Amino acid sequence: MVMNREDFQILYDQLTAINNDRGKMSLALSIVKNNCLTVSYVMKYALTINDEELRLDLIKASYPRLFDLNNLRMASQVFRYERTRDSFMQYIDKQYPTHGYDPLPSNQKIVGCFVKDDEFADMVTLLGKQDFNNARLSMAQQMFISGKCFTVKQILEVLRLFDTDTSKVEIAKFATDYCVERDKCYLLADCFEFESSKKDFLAFLAGK
Structure with missing residues (x-):
């Protein structure tokens, strides 16, 4: 699960309380290696460190x-x-040897960002207990927001809880922002009954 704002702030305050770069780097490395983070959070952690080479090492360590x-x-x-910036851009190029700047190459494994199977099962059970479609839609959206990191397989399981293509398309579009396999989101179209729904969803993906 992606680190929330409260946890980010607690750790950020701990970093800023340290008065030397080496100490900050030690704590920052522990943070980025053990949490699923957004780029903006990593940037803020990096900016607490004055040494640019250490900043570069921290961002590299956060990549997985x-x-x-x-x-x-x-x-x-x-x-x-410019020298450090160029080194950073060269590092990025090496991470995407065949995919350019694909947001999530198929060979990239996200280690720390996922929803555990038992946690996901509880979410699905709770969703299934909602009798009204609007309530189920609202709860599904909140589930994706809170969980952040879902696989295509998990999203498909959620979509199957809805009866109409209209609801499925709405949730599928919403869920793409919380999918860790963004290069595979097109597979969600298999869950739709009508060809028009599939075209609508695939056009949405093409425009993202």
């Missing part, structure tokens, strides 16, 4: 657990010097 890889280039803003 980043939630929004498509925003990774934004992290270049934390570097004041």
Whole structure:
């Protein structure tokens, strides 16, 4: 699950309380290696460190657990010097040897960002108990917001709880922002009954 704002702030305050870069780096490395983070959070952690080489090392260390890889280039803003910025961009290029700046290459495994099977099962059970479609739609959206990191398989299971293509398409579009397999989101179209629904959803993906 992606780190929430409250946990981010607690750890950020701990970092800023340390008065030397080495101490900050030690704590920051522990944070990025053990949590699923957004790029913006990593950038804020990096900016507590004055040494740009250490900033670069921190961002590199965060790569395997980043939630929004498509925003990774934004992290270049934390570097004041062209040399460090160039090193960062070269690092990014090496991470995407065949996919360009694909937000989530198919060979990229996100280690820390996922919803556990038992946790997901509880979510699905709760959704299934909702008798009214609007209530189920609202709860599904809140589920994706709170969980953040879902696989295509998990999203498909949620879609099957809805009877109409209209509801399925609405939820599928909403869920794409919380899917860790964004290069596979097109598979969600298999859940729709009508060809028009599939075309609508695939057109939506093409425009993202």
